[in-house]
Amino acid sequence: MSDSSxxxxxxxxxxxxxxxxxxxxxxxxxxxxxxxxxxNVANEGEKDETYYWHTVKFSVEGTCFKVPxxxxxxxxxxxxxxxxxxxxxxxxxxxxxxALEGATASQFRVLLKLLFPMFTKEExxxxxxxxxxxxxxxxxxxxxxxxxxxxxxxxxxxxxxxAAYIPKWVLEGYETLxxxxxxxxxxxxxxxxxxxxxxxxxxxxxxxxxxxxxPSRFGEEVQELEQTERDHMSAEERRIEEEKRLEEERQRxxxxxxxxxxxxxxxxxxxxxERKEREEMERRERVEHERMAAEEKKxxxxxxxxxxERAWRKAEEDRLEQERVVEKRKRxxxxxxxxxEEERLQxxxxxxxxxKEALRLEEERIARELADLEKQEEEAQRKxxxxxxxxxxxxKERVEEQMKREAEEWxxxEEERLQxxxxxxIRKKEEELRLEEERIAIELAELEKQEEEARLQEExxxxxxxxxxxxxxxxx
Numbered sequence: 001m002s003d004s005s006x007x008x009x010x011x012x013x014x015x016x017x018x019x020x021x022x023x024x025x026x027x028x029x030x031x032x033x034x035x036x037x038x039x040n041v042a043n044e045g046e047k048d049e050t051y052y053w054h055t056v057k058f059s060v061e062g063t064c065f066k067v068p069x070x071x072x073x074x075x076x077x078x079x080x081x082x083x084x085x086x087x088x089x090x091x092x093x094x095x096x097x098x099a100l101e102g103a104t105a106s107q108f109r110v111l112l113k114l115l116f117p118m119f120t121k122e123e124x125x126x127x128x129x130x131x132x133x134x135x136x137x138x139x140x141x142x143x144x145x146x147x148x149x150x151x152x153x154x155x156x157x158x159x160x161x162x163a164a165y166i167p168k169w170v171l172e173g174y175e176t177l178x179x180x181x182x183x184x185x186x187x188x189x190x191x192x193x194x195x196x197x198x199x200x201x202x203x204x205x206x207x208x209x210x211x212x213x214x215p216s217r218f219g220e221e222v223q224e225l226e227q228t229e230r231d232h233m234s235a236e237e238r239r240i241e242e243e244k245r246l247e248e249e250r251q252r253x254x255x256x257x258x259x260x261x262x263x264x265x266x267x268x269x270x271x272x273x274e275r276k277e278r279e280e281m282e283r284r285e286r287v288e289h290e291r292m293a294a295e296e297k298k299x300x301x302x303x304x305x306x307x308x309e310r311a312w313r314k315a316e317e318d319r320l321e322q323e324r325v326v327e328k329r330k331r332x333x334x335x336x337x338x339x340x341e342e343e344r345l346q347x348x349x350x351x352x353x354x355x356k357e358a359l360r361l362e363e364e365r366i367a368r369e370l371a372d373l374e375k376q377e378e379e380a381q382r383k384x385x386x387x388x389x390x391x392x393x394x395x396k397e398r399v400e401e402q403m404k405r406e407a408e409e410w411x412x413x414e415e416e417r418l419q420x421x422x423x424x425x426i427r428k429k430e431e432e433l434r435l436e437e438e439r440i441a442i443e444l445a446e447l448e449k450q451e452e453e454a455r456l457q458e459e460x461x462x463x464x465x466x467x468x469x470x471x472x473x474x475x476x
Contacts, residue, residue, distance in 0.1 A: 056083060059097040063105040066095075067112060078134045102133055114139060121150050125160070132164050132232055140164075140232055154180075155188045158196075165228035174218060178203045341461065348454055355447060359440055366433055373429055377422055384418055387411075 056069035072079035082098065100108065110126040113119060119127065128143035130136070144166065151157045151169065154176035161169030173192075177184055177200050189197040199218065230238070388411050395407040 055095070056086065057095050057097040058108070059099045060103060060108045061105045064097055065108065065112065071114075075138060076134050076136045103130055119146075121147070124150075128160075128164050135232065137232060137237075141237060155191050158192050162225065165225050165232060167222045167225040167229060170225060171218070171222065174200060338465070341465075345454075345458055352447060352451055352454075355443075359443065362436075362440065366436060370429070370433065373426065377426065380418060380422055384415055388415075 053068040053070055055066050056072065058065045058067070069083055073083055074080075086096070086098070103111075107126050107130060110119075110123045111130045113123065114127065124143050124146050127139060128147060131140035131143060144164075147160075151160065154173035157169040157173035157176075161167065161173065174196075177188075184197055184200065196218075230241070391407055391411060392404075395404050399407075
């Protein structure tokens with residue numbers, strides 16, 4: 001930033017401002033020691049109601065700061081809430097440090113200089129940044145008032161206006177870039193953003209810049225900055241902002257009316273100019289048409305001579321091209337025949353693979369059926385066992401020993417019948433599986449025979465193709 005070495009004193013720009021914001025333009029060591037002494041707790045005597053200050057410790061990047069807490073409580077809602085839960089103590093050893101995030105130790109040191117104000121432009125920028133971050137509304141307004149006359153660079157105004165939520169600076173920077181004679185450089189475009197640069201160049205190109213055209217072009221950005229700025233305004237700034245908004249609304253309506261009248265007048269002037277331009281264009285078109293007709297006749301004569309010469313060359317080129325086409329067609333037919341033959345062989349191989357896979361799946365299905373049959377046999381045996389146990393229990397309760405023997409005889413005959421039925425089903429299933437396995441073996445043998453025949457046929461065809469290829473090479 002420019003003028004970084006210039007020193008600025010903290011002097012209020014408003015004549016009605018409280019003189020408490022003023023400070024000496026120089027600070028020597030004796031003054032610093034005196035002010036520091038005010039922060040110490042008196043060891044003797046009665047405590048003064050006004051100038052007996054409690055202190056607070058802050059820790060920023062490992063650096064400890066011990067300062068009066070009064071300015072932080074009354075000046076910032078952020079610190080008022082943060083310090084509300086801390087206890088007040090006259091004993092230095094009882095104070096615990098409060099860690100602060102979002103700032104460096106050097107930045108926090110600059111903020112503390114508000115108690116001993118003698119700031120450069122860069123220091124005022126730090127004050128503006130931290131007062132915005134921690135909601136010191138009065139200090140923020142003071143920093144804005146001091147920085148306002150120092151921001152000569154429009155790019156700097158735009159960047160700071162965006163960072164500190166000050167739409168007025170952003171709009172002033174935009175208007176300066178649109179109306180100034182110099183173009184926007186690449187470095188400036190990098191700082192403000194390429195999309196913003198394009199919009200500003202559109203305004204410069206339209207050559208119709210009006211005081212309200214920049215806010216309308218950047219409406220969304222300005223609205224967002226204004227919304228955020230209102231959160232950082234003091235009560236006085238809010239009142240002034242409302243009055244300014246009403247005045248701008250009235251001026252906007254006046255400008256819109258003037259713009260409407262001006263556009264109507266400009267529309268009538270454009271229509272008259274367009275009529276004259278059409279008449280002039282028609283006259284020029286007639287002259288141009290006559291000139292082009294003469295040139296066209298001359299060009300046609302020259303073209304006829306060139307056509308005759310090109311016709312002879314074309315005929316010769318066509319003859320050579322036909323020979324090349326015939327040769328190319330022969331090569332393509334040979335390639336197509338070879339490709340189709342390869343596709344046929346590939347399809348046959350795929351069919352054989354598919355058939356093998358079908359046979360494999362069939363074998364798996366038969367194996368699953370055998371497993372299911374074994375499970376069914378086990379289930380039948382389990383049910384027979386359960387039936388036998390149940391019959392024994394019932395017979396013990398209902399009948400005497402004779403009925404028990406009859407029940408055992410009946411159970412034996414039933415088991416023999418079930419066993420015979422199970423053996424018969426197993427025998428039939430095994431016979432079916434044996435027949436199915438013999439059928440699969442026959443099909444596998446036939447498939448292997450077909451594969452051998454296909455392989456022999458493929459080798460035969462390959463030998464024929466190689467012989468034909470050798471004959472063609474010999475002919476060539």
